[in-house]
Amino acid sequence: MSKKKVPGRIYLTEDQLPKAWYNMQADMPNPVAPPLNPSTHKPASGADFEAIFPKDLIEQEMTLERYIDIPDEVMKMYKLMRPSPLIRAYCLEEALGTPAHIYYKYEGNNASGSHKLNSAVPQAYYNKIAGIKKLTTETGAGQWGTALSIACGFYDMACEVYMVRVSYDQKPYRRVIMETYGGSVIPSPSPSTESGRRILREHPDSRGSLAIAIAEAVEVAAGRSDTNYALGSVLNHVLLHQTIIGLEAQKQFEIADEYPDIVIGCCGGGSNLGGIAFPFMRDKIVNHQDIRIIGVEPAACPSLTKGKLAYDFGDASGFTPLMKMYTLGHDFVPSGIHAGGLRYHGCSPIISKLHEDGLMEATSVSQSEVFAAAKLFAKHEALLPAPESSHAIAVAIQEALKCKETGEEKVILFNLSGNGYLDLAAYDNYNHGKIVDAEYTDEMLAEGLKTVPEL
Amino acid sequence: MSKKKVPGRIYLTEDQLPKAWYNMQADMPNPVAPPLNPSTHKPASGADFEAIFPKDLIEQEMTLERYIDIPDEVMKMYKLMRPSPLIRAYCLEEALGTPAHIYYKYEGNNASGSHKLNSAVPQAYYNKIAGIKKLTTETGAGQWGTALSIACGFYDMACEVYMVRVSYDQKPYRRVIMETYGGSVIPSPSPSTESGRRILREHPDSRGSLAIAIAEAVEVAAGRSDTNYALGSVLNHVLLHQTIIGLEAQKQFEIADEYPDIVIGCCGGGSNLGGIAFPFMRDKIVNHQDIRIIGVEPAACPSLTKGKLAYDFGDASGFTPLMKMYTLGHDFVPSGIHAGGLRYHGCSPIISKLHEDGLMEATSVSQSEVFAAAKLFAKHEALLPAPESSHAIAVAIQEALKCKETGEEKVILFNLSGNGYLDLAAYDNYNHGKIVDAEYTDEMLAEGLKTVPEL
Numbered sequence A, B: 001m002s003k004k005k006v007p008g009r010i011y012l013t014e015d016q017l018p019k020a021w022y023n024m025q026a027d028m029p030n031p032v033a034p035p036l037n038p039s040t041h042k043p044a045s046g047a048d049f050e051a052i053f054p055k056d057l058i059e060q061e062m063t064l065e066r067y068i069d070i071p072d073e074v075m076k077m078y079k080l081m082r083p084s085p086l087i088r089a090y091c092l093e094e095a096l097g098t099p100a101h102i103y104y105k106y107e108g109n110n111a112s113g114s115h116k117l118n119s120a121v122p123q124a125y126y127n128k129i130a131g132i133k134k135l136t137t138e139t140g141a142g143q144w145g146t147a148l149s150i151a152c153g154f155y156d157m158a159c160e161v162y163m164v165r166v167s168y169d170q171k172p173y174r175r176v177i178m179e180t181y182g183g184s185v186i187p188s189p190s191p192s193t194e195s196g197r198r199i200l201r202e203h204p205d206s207r208g209s210l211a212i213a214i215a216e217a218v219e220v221a222a223g224r225s226d227t228n229y230a231l232g233s234v235l236n237h238v239l240l241h242q243t244i245i246g247l248e249a250q251k252q253f254e255i256a257d258e259y260p261d262i263v264i265g266c267c268g269g270g271s272n273l274g275g276i277a278f279p280f281m282r283d284k285i286v287n288h289q290d291i292r293i294i295g296v297e298p299a300a301c302p303s304l305t306k307g308k309l310a311y312d313f314g315d316a317s318g319f320t321p322l323m324k325m326y327t328l329g330h331d332f333v334p335s336g337i338h339a340g341g342l343r344y345h346g347c348s349p350i351i352s353k354l355h356e357d358g359l360m361e362a363t364s365v366s367q368s369e370v371f372a373a374a375k376l377f378a379k380h381e382a383l384l385p386a387p388e389s390s391h392a393i394a395v396a397i398q399e400a401l402k403c404k405e406t407g408e409e410k411v412i413l414f415n416l417s418g419n420g421y422l423d424l425a426a427y428d429n430y431n432h433g434k435i436v437d438a439e440y441t442d443e444m445l446a447e448g449l450k451t452v453p454e455l
Helices: A054-062 A070-080 A090-097 A117-129 A143-154 A166-171 A174-178 A195-203 A210-222 A238-254 A271-286 A349-356 A369-379 A387-405 A420-433 A444-449 B055-062 B071-078 B089-095 B119-127 B143-152 B164-171 B173-179 B194-202 B209-221 B236-256 B271-286 B347-358 B365-379 B389-404 B421-433 B440-450
Strands: A020-022 A067-069 A086-088 A100-107 A134-141 A158-164 A184-188 A227-229 A262-266 A292-298 A310-314 A322-327 A361-365 A411-418 B021-022 B068-071 B086-088 B101-106 B133-137 B159-163 B185-190 B226-230 B262-266 B292-298 B308-313 B322-327 B361-365 B411-416
Touching: A020 A271, A020 A411, A054 A117, A054 A238, A054 B361, A067 A322, A070 A117, A086 A238, A086 B101, A090 A100, A090 A369, A090 A387, A100 A238, A100 A387, A117 A134, A117 A143, A117 A238, A134 A143, A134 A210, A143 A158, A143 A174, A143 A322, A143 B365, A158 A166, A158 A174, A158 A210, A158 A361, A158 B133, A166 A174, A166 A184, A174 A420, A174 B421, A195 A210, A210 A227, A238 A271, A238 A349, A262 A271, A262 A387, A271 A292, A271 A349, A271 A411, A292 A387, A322 A349, A369 A420, A387 A411, A387 B236, A420 B389, A420 B421, A444 B055, B021 B236, B021 B271, B055 B119, B055 B236, B071 B119, B071 B389, B086 B236, B086 B421, B089 B101, B089 B365, B089 B389, B089 B440, B101 B236, B119 B133, B119 B143, B119 B236, B133 B143, B133 B209, B143 B159, B143 B173, B159 B173, B159 B209, B164 B173, B173 B185, B173 B421, B185 B209, B194 B209, B194 B347, B209 B226, B236 B262, B236 B271, B236 B411, B262 B271, B262 B389, B271 B347, B271 B389, B292 B389, B322 B347, B361 B389, B365 B389, B365 B421, B389 B411
Parallel strands: A100 A411, A134 A158, A134 A227, A158 A184, A262 A292, A262 A411, A292 A361, B101 B411, B133 B159, B133 B226, B159 B185, B262 B292, B262 B411, B292 B361
Antiparallel strands: A020 A067, A086 A100, A310 A322, B021 B068, B086 B101, B308 B322
16 A cells, blocks of 8 residues: 555646546457347347448457557547546545545546546548538437537537437426537437337336437437447447546546546446446456446446346347347436436446356445445535446445444545536435435336347 | 746745735825715725724735745645746747747635635734634625635634526535535525515516625624625735735746746636735835736626726615725626626726826627637636636737737736636637627616716
8 A cells, every 4th residue: 555645636737637448348358249139139240330330440349459549530529538537535535434436537527527438439430531510419418419419510510319208307407508509409208200209109207218318319320321320338349439537537647646446336237337447347357356336326226236148139129130238228227316327227238247257246236325325525625526436436435434344455446427517406305304215126127138139 | 127037937936935925005106095984974994894893804904014924824724825836838838939938827626725824814814813703704606605604614614605597507516615614605695684685575586696796795704793894806915915915926937037927817806816916016016126017807897998987886775885996886887797707886996096196908708709718728828717716828928929029029927816617608609619708888877987986
């Protein structure tokens, strides 16, 4: 353990920005199961994705190359928001009375308010150079839609966002920020797509889900040659782009002369967790580094902790290729919890494989634990965390309190992936005792898993 | 002009944080006119402030010492948010096609969302060590009230915020964030104070003003021995604390090997402008540095550009000492523009004196100019600016476009004092063509000035 006094905030210079993303697939002990064509159930080829993705991103989805260079035009926009600080939570440590060293990587200091811009920028860029004029996407919490609107605005492209109805209603400011950057926002399920109409016929009051919104956005993109689709999580190329977080963190830990014993990220589709954890996972696999990696889910949407490892669709309508992942069933609609970004039925195939292989842990926390942790953090660290990120805070605090009992000076790193400015309606509910801890029952699991296709 | 390639974001290390604030009063060619006791009209003594301020802050208000050491306990909280970055707006420069070098100091990366925390922290601290249990204050845009709630939360003190009614209605999230940090928020004018009741009798539909909210907060603090009042702008000690912004910027310009030709800040009470400009004003006065300093006001509330230099009250009820400043009259209630933080009838006595002595310029911009500038900036710099700060952006763009005409490579610095996440209702209005450019007429001026007392 280093005895050197580490500064509270560790920045990198622009020159120290990583020049390439890290591809987890290059170092996995067992390969990710291939995606399957949704009709033939045969392994999907690049051609299966060409209707909605540009060639460069399809290549990044498939490749086993270890490092992928970041293009100059992407770097230009990255420099508007990166490197992000690695922050030692001295005041939180003091409040907890823990000997642990708590660090967080703060991704909330850009207009999108979250890490999502890390992948929105290259996705917009690769589509732009492929001649695409417009991107469609889904958004849950609103962070991904905001990020894609900002990236499309920067590269002068159009952006159409299908926003999960429950988030659209809870977060009106999210619509406004997307519109301010030129995006158009449609509550999902919507009557403007066949997927939306199907849901609305069966469930006229549907609060929506990421899977439904994905189905709508994919349907629109698949039908137009100048329009592509962009996904904010789950897929390999998205997690690839997010590794910039962990790569920076590794350089910052070198400056701090420390190394994490535990790396924590919240986990919905997995971009947040993969982004911070994969470069450390490489150390674990290749260098046998003794390090725990923990994904934290909402108790109301526990795919890694309670779901089934199986081939399932990424969307609610069965348009996407089948992916092998921990899933609650693609028709599962989680409760209207306030961490909209984590309300997804499945999980990244890479993370699913790493979890299957015992290389990481997963745990879940309730809404009220999440907001209690968020407020404690906010008071002592003078930042307002997003509810999604606060799942990671809750577990970081749990681990720090274990260290208090054992006296261990463990180094804990978590990803503070976003700020909570546009989640204040959720904080208002919590402040006034209106947060309900949604139960996830065995019946719900059984019901959801019925929709996982038999292959 | 430096030919060295300057990085996009210039950070300082924690060790490089300024250890003392700079007191403009030490170097002014002519002293600030003293405040007057509101009853006797004789120069006010320290004792006149003791009912509402602690001794340390009263001393800072009066002293002519050039540098005031920042206490360790204040530095502890400063390190949660400082140093803030100095950012070279390369992408905005490119979009404008200007040879100018545009820099901004970004103060929006803390939970309060603005520079206001720079003074909230020491004000809470000095009251804490004086044994005070609770602070009252006013807030317009909500930024100051948020900052004081956060600072009081950090030091375990209570905080009661009188929030200008128009902002309270426009910005519900501001109430929530203050409550999240433990503050209690009361829309002003309120029936809970004599000042509030007086206004409500005369104007039951009053939208409030900073001056009314100040009157309420001061009234409450003056009546209780364990309660003091904290002001977010105007006073000398507030501007003193904010000089941390300009002091950091000077160190950052040394790293960039540049020096600003123009320094721009929006100006309501003056803490934003004073904070960035005073250290440069010292260079201008003491070292005869050739530098322009520009304060930017809303056209709807133009105290520096259209007001009268006279002794006037800081609040609407005539509780506060009289201060010599540019004023529109302490009963003047500006239109409900969206830059709530700039809706104040007066201006810092120090800034007023510097303006009277010809050491700085003042200009005003309309609401629609402000939001056009804000959106242009947001698109190219991937940050969402607060409407207040966007007044400075508008003039920075004007100056950069003048450089485009003349070919001059001027170095322009402005203070991006806050982010606009909680101002999205205002952006929504602008996006949908609902921003009205409030007229400020000679009749309004004449009416307002009637309330300036005859001495």
